[in-house]
Structure formats: structure tokens, C-alpha cells
Amino acid sequence: MKSQGRLIAICAVLFAACNIVAFAVPFPKTATFWVSDAFVLFSLLFFLVVDRVAFQDAKTTKSKFYGYPVLRIGIFYVCATLIAAILFILLSFGVPQIQVWIPIVVFVLLTGAAAVGHITSSSARDYVESYDDKIAANTGFMRQFRGEILALIEQAGDEALKRELQELAEKIRYSDSVSSAATTEAEQDLAALETSLKSAIRGRDNASAMALCEKMAKDLAARNALCKANKGH
Numbered sequence: 620m621k622s623q624g625r626l627i628a629i630c631a632v633l634f635a636a637c638n639i640v641a642f643a644v645p646f647p648k649t650a651t652f653w654v655s656d657a658f659v660l661f662s663l664l665f666f667l668v669v670d671r672v673a674f675q676d677a678k679t680t681k682s683k684f685y686g687y688p689v690l691r692i693g694i695f696y697v698c699a700t701l702i703a704a705i706l707f708i709l710l711s712f713g714v715p716q717i718q719v720w721i722p723i724v725v726f727v728l729l730t731g732a733a734a735v736g737h738i739t740s741s742s743a744r745d746y747v748e749s750y751d752d753k754i755a756a757n758t759g760f761m762r763q764f765r766g767e768i769l770a771l772i773e774q775a776g777d778e779a780l781k782r783e784l785q786e787l788a789e790k791i792r793y794s795d796s797v798s799s800a801a802t803t804e805a806e807q808d809l810a811a812l813e814t815s816l817k818s819a820i821r822g823r824d825n826a827s828a829m830a831l832c833e834k835m836a837k838d839l840a841a842r843n844a845l846c847k848a849n850k851g852h
Contacts, residue, residue, distance in 0.1 A: 630663040637701070641708065650719040651711040655704035658726040662700035665730075669693030669737055689740045696733035703729065760798050760806050765791040767813060777825045783832045790839055795846035802849070805842035809835060 637659060646652055670690055707722045768788045775781045798806060812835045819828040 627667060630667060634660055634663055646708055647711055649711045649717075651707050651717055651722050654719060654722050654726065655707045658700055658722075658730075659704050661730070662697045662733075665733065666693040666697050669696075672737075689737065692733055692736040692740055695736075696729065699729050700726065760810075761791060761794060761796045764806075764809065764813065771817065771820055774820050775825075775828070776823060777828075780820070780825050780828050780832075783829055787832050787836055787839075790836055794839060794843050797846070799846070799849055801845050802842050805838060805845060809838055809842065812838065 638656065641652070641656065669692060672689065703722070703725055707717070707725075710717050765788055768784055768791060772781050772784045772788070775784060812831055816828055816831040816835070819825075819831060
């Protein structure tokens with residue numbers, strides 16, 4: 620909110636400075652002058668809207684990073700409009716009879732290009748963010764699964780069992796991390812085995828815990844085979 624307020628102040632100062640210069644220099648106040656002045660104001664307002672959309676609901680560094688390409692469209696539009704306005708005002712100073720439809724067409728084309736660029740870049744940003752969220756959700760099971768196995772290592776009292784758990788954690792680490800509908804049942808079985816493993820370790824039943832680790836390693840390999848087969852279709 621503070622950054623938005625500062626940006627509004629900067630735009631207001633920029634517009635005021637441009638108008639002070641424009642009215643201080645004895646430019647003829649033709650229709651071209653007023654059209655140019657109006658579109659400079661519009662470009663600054665457009666930039667404020669773009670800035671708000673670009674960083675709306677941006678709470679993480681990644682989401683803010685994705686907003687910068689959207690903001691860049693607004694910056695380019697303001698710069699292009701300012702340059703065009705200066706050129707048209709200078710031309711009106713030397714050539715008062717310049718047709719007003721020329722700057723109108725140029726400014727409208729710039730506005731249209733900026734609007735299209737803003738829409739496409741915003742859509743691309745939304746798609747990338749939704750894809751990242753989907754990937755994060757699809758890899759959540761394997762990350763949690765490995766973390767819980769690592770936590771069990773500290774709880775295991777037997778050194779051989781600790782080594783077995785460490786090996787299992789390494790196998791999980793190098794497994795395909797992306798879950799899918801094809802792996803749902805296999806992952807549910809692994810989760811059930813993990814629950815049994817926790818009970819065995821807490822009950823100091825090392826023999827059952829070792830057997831469960833071996834079973835989980837085999838089921839994990841089967842799950843990875845499903846991942847590989849599913850990617851082939």
C-alpha cells in the first residue's frame with residue numbers, strides 16, 4: 620500500500636513537471652497539444668492500474684518477480700507516450716497546421732498495443748503461477764514422505780534400523796517427485812506402511828520395522844515404475 624502511494628506521488632510529480640514545462644515554453648495551444656497532454660495523463664493512470672494488477676495478492680518473492688514483466692508494459696507505454704507527445708508538441712510549434720487526427724491515431728495505437736501487451740503478459744503470469752502451484756501440490760507427498768522418514772531415524776534405537784531408514788530416505792530422495800492419478804493408490808499404500816513403521820519404531824519392534832522398510836522400498840520402486848510408465852503415454 621505504501622509503495623502504491625509513493626508511485627501515485629511520483630506520477631503526479633511527473634505529470635506536473637511536464638505541464639509546467641509545456642505551459643512555460645510558448646508552445647501554441649493547438650488541438651495536438653491538448654490531445655498529447657491528455658494522453659500523457661492517461662498513460663500515467665494506465666501505469667498505476669498496471670502496477671496494481673501486477674502485484675495484486677503478491678505475497679511471495681516469486682509472485683512479485685512474476686509481476687515485473689506485467690509492470691514493464693506500463694513503463695514502456697508511459698515512455699512511448701511521453702516521447703510521442705514531445706515530438707507532436709514540437710511539430711505543432713513549427714508546423715501549427717499539423718492534422719490532429721495524426722497524434723490521435725498514434726496514441727490510440729500505442730494504447731491498444733499496451734492493452735494487448737498487458738492482457739497477454741498478465742495471462743502468461745497467471746498461467747505460470749498456476750503451473751507452479753500445481754507442481755508444488757503434486758510434489759507435496761514425496762517431500763513430506765521423505766521428511767517423516769528422516770524424522771524416524773532419530774527415533775530408531777537400533778543402528779542397523781537407522782541405516783535402513785537412511786537408505787530408504789535416499790531412495791525417496793532420488794525417486795520421481797511428481798505424483799499423479801496413476802500413483803495415488805501406491806502412495807496411499809506407502810502412507811499406510813509409514814504409519815505401521817512409526818508404531819513399530821515407537822514400540823521398539825526392530826524386526827517388524829526392518830521388514831516394513833524393505834516392503835516400503837519395494838513399493839517405492841513399484842511406484843516409480845508407474846511414474847515412468849505414465850510419462851510414456
